[in-house]
Amino acid sequence: MDDDEGRNSSAVVQVDVVPGPAPGPDTLRAVGIIDFRPRQSKEAAAVAAVAFAEDPIWGHTLTDARRRRLPHTILLRAQLRTTQPSHTIRVAKHGGRIIGLAFWNVDGATKPHESAAATDPRVLRAARTMMRRAGRDRHTLATMCTALAESYPCDNGWFLGTLVVHPDHQGTGVGSALLRDGLARADTNGQPVSLQTSTAKNVRFYERHGFEVTEMVDEIYPGAPPLWTMRRPAAAVGHQA
Numbered sequence: 001m002d003d004d005e006g007r008n009s010s011a012v013v014q015v016d017v018v019p020g021p022a023p024g025p026d027t028l029r030a031v032g033i034i035d036f037r038p039r040q041s042k043e044a045a046a047v048a049a050v051a052f053a054e055d056p057i058w059g060h061t062l063t064d065a066r067r068r069r070l071p072h073t074i075l076l077r078a079q080l081r082t083t084q085p086s087h088t089i090r091v092a093k094h095g096g097r098i099i100g101l102a103f104w105n106v107d108g109a110t111k112p113h114e115s116a117a118a119t120d121p122r123v124l125r126a127a128r129t130m131m132r133r134a135g136r137d138r139h140t141l142a143t144m145c146t147a148l149a150e151s152y153p154c155d156n157g158w159f160l161g162t163l164v165v166h167p168d169h170q171g172t173g174v175g176s177a178l179l180r181d182g183l184a185r186a187d188t189n190g191q192p193v194s195l196q197t198s199t200a201k202n203v204r205f206y207e208r209h210g211f212e213v214t215e216m217v218d219e220i221y222p223g224a225p226p227l228w229t230m231r232r233p234a235a236a237v238g239h240q241a
């Protein structure tokens with residue numbers, strides 16, 4: 001156990017994760033789902049950047065592969081550093097490294113982009129830096145950010161802002177473990193959970209965890225990729241994968 005886990009052992013959930021598509025008993029590895037620490041912001045944001053490298057929304061918005069990392073390496077990193085009571089952030093660790101992240105907005109009364117983590121001066125500064133570095137893509141980026149902000153569901157429950165697993169560990173159960181960990185907390189608090197996603201594959205993944213599509217927008221703005229909004233009612237016992 002490292003410092004993070006040792007200092008808050010009650011928050012550790014130990015899960016067996018099977019790497020690879022055809023696992024054998026000898027390939028079992030232990031992954032810890034633990035509370036995030038602000039000093040892990042850079043590492044966690046880097047995992048998000050690489051996980052979202054092929055995401056249709058960011059691929060459409062930021063055509064240059066290096067710029068595509070900006071929403072995560074700059075903006076998400078600043079949001080992670082600015083931990084607020086309005087958020088619950090959990091990470092999956094393996095071999096001392098962060099391999100996954102779940103970022104939940106638990107203040108249902110406030111839209112994510114209006115939350116304290118989004119309006120903190122350090123986050124606003126990061127947003128300006130991100131826009132500046134987006135170069136020729138900055139107008140598309142601004143349009144996408146506005147479209148996303150306007151499309152957020154607001155139903156007074158939890159909102160799963162970010163769920164990512166490093167590509168080297170995807171398809172091994174880490175994402176499901178992070179999701180189940182947060183959903184169990186939402187259930188304990190009697191909260192429904194909403195999220196938005198931009199791939200049909202993710203829609204199927206979330207459906208397996210009890211989410212249903214509440215809205216599908218073909219183009220979040222003219223020419224942009226589709227966006228699905230999904231919701232899982234509180235305490236959907238028996239729906240979890």
Ligand SMILES: CC(C)(COP(=O)(O)OP(=O)(O)OC[C@H]1O[C@@H](n2cnc3c(N)ncnc32)[C@H](O)[C@@H]1OP(=O)(O)O)[C@@H](O)C(=O)NCCC(=O)NCCS
Pocket residue numbers: 018019020021022023051052055163164165166169170171172173174175176177195196197198201202204205206208
């Ligand atoms: C979406 C994401 C978080 C899922 O994380 P993950 O760790 O790959 O998820 P899991 O391994 O738990 O499950 C993924 C699939 O692998 C399957 N799977 C899990 N363990 C497996 C194993 N050992 N062998 C074979 N398949 C396995 C699951 O059944 C699941 O199938 P499904 O999608 O058809 O339901 C991850 O793929 C990711 O980071 N994607 C890029 C970023 C992104 O799109 N995030 C979501 C934004 S809303």
